[in-house]
């Protein structure tokens with residue numbers, strides 16, 4: 001039988017790709033075996049759940065709730081333990097404040113493993129801040145140039161816009177409420193996840209690139225917003241084969257990889273289409289900015305481009321500016337939607353506390369702009385929510401040289417030796433457990449696992465009373481720290497303040513008793529509070545207008 005040419009070609013290509021992957025799997029397994037680090041291998045950790053092919057990664061990445069295994073392991077083995085990766089690779093997992101500080105604060109010794117940078121490179125281009133290594137000049141150069149665009153004064157300019165979008169979200173919620181069936185208390189079950197995703201999409205679009213996606217009003221927005229959504233959905237699909245793919249693909253030689261990503265398969269098509277679309281948009285935006293001295297409507301990217309024009313030395317290149325467009329859209333949208341979702345979910349769980357937060361907002365004389373920081377209950381709620389539910393629950397670093405990790409507490413190895421520091425070899429992957437650190441009893445006390453916003457008001461979380469201080473915001477690991485500290489953390493907190501304020505004023509949220517047990521934390525690109533049914537995630541709560 002003769003296959004049509006295009007079909008036979010794509011079959012051939014797929015076969016070659018499969019053969020390459022199989023050969024690399026074998027090579028990788030051999031390499032892993034030869035490079036096993038005796039120090040890390042001797043650290044206690046969960047072996048019983050691990051399979052040779054996937055290691056403990058299915059427990060880490062696919063279990064619901066996400067915390068199920070990481071907290072169990074933390075209780076059992078302490079803040080530093082070993083887990084298994086694909087092909088039985090020894091990976092270190094840590095929530096130890098001393099180790100984390102050491103790792104985050106040395107940008108040359110530790111950075112993303114090549115696999116992470118490769119993903120960013122594919123999706124955003126090599127000039128993206130996420131694709132640049134912290135050991136080189138490029139990362140610092142880009143970060144220094146963009147940081148002023150996220151200053152408190154600059155972000156305040158966008159508060160009226162954020163309020164505007166939040167009020168559109170209120171209207172949308174009301175529309176859905178009116179369409180839904182109500183119970184005797186006039187409450188209706190409404191899924192708030194899509195609305196939050198549209199709100200944060202609109203805000204990041206306007207802030208980053210001065211473009212209104214109009215996602216909240218139109219339930220999805222324009223072509224770029226929809227393409228961005230497809231990327232988020234693609235990234236959130238988790239499975240054992242995705243785990244294997246994530247482990248294998250980035251290790252293939254660059255030319256083979258470049259060829260593989262051009263294969264006519266849907267995931268690559270989605271990624272490339274998003275990249276082309278945002279590239280085109282950013283190019284047009286920057287051209288306009290170059291021609292127009294006073295282009296005030298070009299968002300943070302335009303602000304940086306204007307500042308760049310007046311620089312005599314160390315100017316950013318066109319790509320160094322434009323490639324941050326897709327980076328900010330992806331890094332800043334889903335994360336913030338997730339964070340707001342968790343904050344509303346926690347309010348819904350505690351009606352009395354919710355009333356207290358609302359009362360404070362109503363009684364405040366001034367809830368505009370900078371006065372948002374004075375709303376102590378609202379801010380305590382935001383901090384506690386970010387502590388217990390970090391949108392990025394763990395991240396990875398690789399040691400680029402042999403080194404010795406400090407430990408704040410001694411670890412007893414499998415052979416019974418007590419160690420107070422841990423030597424690791426060049427190439428060792430270390431998981432930084434953000435969620436585990438934020439719930440580490442050695443840092444936050446024995447009730448670290450309990451949602452208690454009052455801990456932020458009674459001095460328990462003052463720096464001098466905590467065993468560790470890591471991130472840029474309230475000693476939380478939520479926005480990481482060191483050279484890869486989240487550039488958008490102030491924006492995220494401001495967005496949470498504005499959106500929550502508007503929603504709390506207009507609606508009362510309650511847990512729907514029928515779904516109370518079904519909502520769980522699910523790691524799908526970010527850590528979401530959702531019920532997953534037939535592949536669709538939802539966060540349905542009982543909503544009642546005030």
Ligand code: HEM
Nearest residue numbers: 328331332335336339391392395479480484486487488492
């Ligand atoms: C609640 C919301 C957010 C959370 C929890 C969050 C969390 C994080 C974390 C943990 C990192 C470090 C990643 C790592 O080391 O592996 C990071 C980096 C980053 N975030 Fe955020 N983020 C949030 C919102 C935003 C926003 C609104 C933006 C908008 C621009 C943004 C842009 C970035 C960028 C560009 C980086 C890379 C920084 C670098 O490599 O130097 N994030 N974020």
